[in-house]
Amino acid sequence: MPSLKDLKIRINTVKSTQKITSAMKMVASAKLKKAQEKAESGRPYASKMSNIVSTLALKVNKESGPKLLFGNSANKNILVVAISADRGLCGGFNNNISKEVRRRVKELENEGKTVKLILVGRKVGTVLKREMGQRIIGSFSSIQGDSLSFSKVSPITLQILSLFEENSIDQVEMFYNHFKSVISQVVTKKQLIPAEINEEKVEETNEQTTYEYEPEEEIILNDLLPRNLSTQIYSALLDSSAGELAARMTAMDNATRNAGDLIDRLTLEYNRTRQAFITKELIEIISGAEAV
Numbered sequence: 001m002p003s004l005k006d007l008k009i010r011i012n013t014v015k016s017t018q019k020i021t022s023a024m025k026m027v028a029s030a031k032l033k034k035a036q037e038k039a040e041s042g043r044p045y046a047s048k049m050s051n052i053v054s055t056l057a058l059k060v061n062k063e064s065g066p067k068l069l070f071g072n073s074a075n076k077n078i079l080v081v082a083i084s085a086d087r088g089l090c091g092g093f094n095n096n097i098s099k100e101v102r103r104r105v106k107e108l109e110n111e112g113k114t115v116k117l118i119l120v121g122r123k124v125g126t127v128l129k130r131e132m133g134q135r136i137i138g139s140f141s142s143i144q145g146d147s148l149s150f151s152k153v154s155p156i157t158l159q160i161l162s163l164f165e166e167n168s169i170d171q172v173e174m175f176y177n178h179f180k181s182v183i184s185q186v187v188t189k190k191q192l193i194p195a196e197i198n199e200e201k202v203e204e205t206n207e208q209t210t211y212e213y214e215p216e217e218e219i220i221l222n223d224l225l226p227r228n229l230s231t232q233i234y235s236a237l238l239d240s241s242a243g244e245l246a247a248r249m250t251a252m253d254n255a256t257r258n259a260g261d262l263i264d265r266l267t268l269e270y271n272r273t274r275q276a277f278i279t280k281e282l283i284e285i286i287s288g289a290e291a292v
Contacts, residue, residue, distance in 0.1 A: 002269075002273070003273075004270065004273055004274055004277065007266060007269060007270040007273060008270065010266055011263060011266045011267060011270065014259050014262050014263050014266065015259075015263060017255075017259055018256055018259035018260065018263070021252045021255040021256045021259060022252070022256045024089065024248065024252045025248075025249055025252035025253050025256060028245045028246075028248040028249035028252060029249050031146070031245050032182070032242065032245040032246055032249060035238075035241050035242040035245050036179065036242045036246075038238050038241075038242070039179050039235075039238040039239050039241070039242040042234070042235050042238045043235060045231065045235075046231050046232055046234075046235035049224075049227070049228050049231050049232075050195075050196060050198065050228065050232070051198065052224070053069075053195050053197070053221070053224060053225065053228050054195075054196070054197045054198050056213070056217045056220060056221050056224070057069055057195065057197045057221070058197070059213075059217045060217050060218055060221065064218070065218060065221070066218065066221045066222050066225055067164070068164070068193055068194070068195065068221075068225040068226070068229070069194055069195050069221060069225060070194045071170055071171050071193050071194035072164075072167060072169075072170035072171075073170075074167075074170050075113075075170050075171060076113060076114060076170055077113070077114045077116065077168060077169045077170050077171075078108050078113050078114070078115050078116070078169065078170065078171050078172075078173065079115075079116045079117075079118065079137075079160065079163065079169040079171070079172045079173070079193075080101060080104060080105065080108075080115060080116070080117050080118070080172075080173050080174075080175065081117075081118045081120065081156070081160070081172065081173070081174040081175070081192070081233070082097055082098075082101045082117065082118070082119050082120065082121075082124050082128070082174075082175050082176075083097070083120045083121055083124075083174065083175065083176035083177075083236055083237060083240045084097045084098070084119075084120070084121035084122075084123045084124035084125075084177075084240070085121050085122075085123050085144065085240070085244040086121055086122040086123065086141050086142060086144060086145070087122070087123070087244075088123055089248060089251060089252065090244055090247040090248040090251050091247045091248075091250060091251035091254075092247075093177060093185060093243065093244055093247035093248075094121070094123040094124060094127070095127075096177065096185075096187050097124055097175055097176070097177060097187060098124055098127045098128060100175055100187045100189075101117070101124070101128065101175055102128075102131075102132075104173070104175070104189070105117075105132065105135070115135055116135055116136075116137045116163075116168075116169060117132060117135045117136045117137065117138075118136075118137060118138040118139070118140070118156065118159065118160070119136060119138070119139045119140070120139075120140045120141075120143070120144075120156065120237070121140075121141060121144065121240075122141040122142075125139050125141070137163075138156075138159050140155065140156055143237070144237060144240065144241045144244070145241060148237055148238065148241055150230070150234050153230045153233050153234045153237065154230065156233055157226065157229050157230045157233060160172055160192070160193070160229065161226060161229070164193060169193075171191075171193055171194065172191075172192040172193040173189060173190070173191060173192065174189070174190045174191075174192050174232070174233065174236060175187060175188070175189055175190075176188055176190070176236040176237075176239060176240045177239065177240050177243040177244070177247075178239050178243065179239045179240075179242040179243040179246060181246075182246045182249070182250070183246070183250060185243035185246060185247055188236075190232060190236065192229055192232060192233070193229070195225060195228060
């Protein structure tokens with residue numbers, strides 16, 4: 001049985017931890033609204049950009065069209081871009097990305113593909129470097145959070161474009177946590193190269209509107225595709241940042257509640273132990289008095 005002093009120390013320690021988790025929950029909650037607004041306001045632009053690319057893609061010859069649109073025909077070297085958070089204490093947010101990237105890398109290598117990784121966020125790098133260090137060709141951190149801006153995506157985009165132009169990679173896939181709601185963040189895979197072409201949406205758009213392009217579609221795509229690449233990565237980073245704050249708020253709320261339950265249990269144990277000591281002392285006093 002632990003002593004009263006030990007129980008008191010444990011109770012005070014848990015109370016201190018509860019104060020920290022409660023403060024972190026409030027900070028995450030305060031930042032979440034702004035991050036959520038940024039993520040949701042960025043989606044229509046990214047979606048419209050993707051639709052325009054899809055519309056133009058259907059009018060371009062696959063043989064003469066931009067390589068970014070159709071990818072390299074070899075389809076042998078695959079680049080996987082994994083986006084996680086820079087910090088922890090957000091439940092399974094980072095671990096879910098690591099699990100999905102591991103599964104996808106194994107799947108591609110079983111198909112005979114060569115896989116390379118670009119990691120965005122410190123946490124996914126910490127986990128994957130131990131087992132996939134030789135596959136990692138790029139790592140970026142400290143670009144998310146309050147300071148996230150479109151310009152910070154440029155180094156990632158430039159590295160991808162450079163690797164693609166050198167024929168070092170044939171396709172690019174991106175994994176990130178899609179912010180669905182405060183209590184739900186879904187690991188999502190997005191195809192970056194070749195660009196995703198949604199023919200159904202294009203058909204719906206064409207039924208309502210007819211476009212004439214000047215200059216020609218291929219010239220427009222040569223300029224638009226690198227921008228679309230940056231836009232899709234930036235949209236994923238905004239989604240991931242909002243998801244991180246939501247996951248941290250939920251995790252810290254659960255931790256605060258668990259700390260409260262633990263404090264109640266320890267307090268009950270403390271009171272029972274204290275009562276047992278008092279009862280024992282009373283019995284000793286009474287026994288001593290009777291002996292006299």
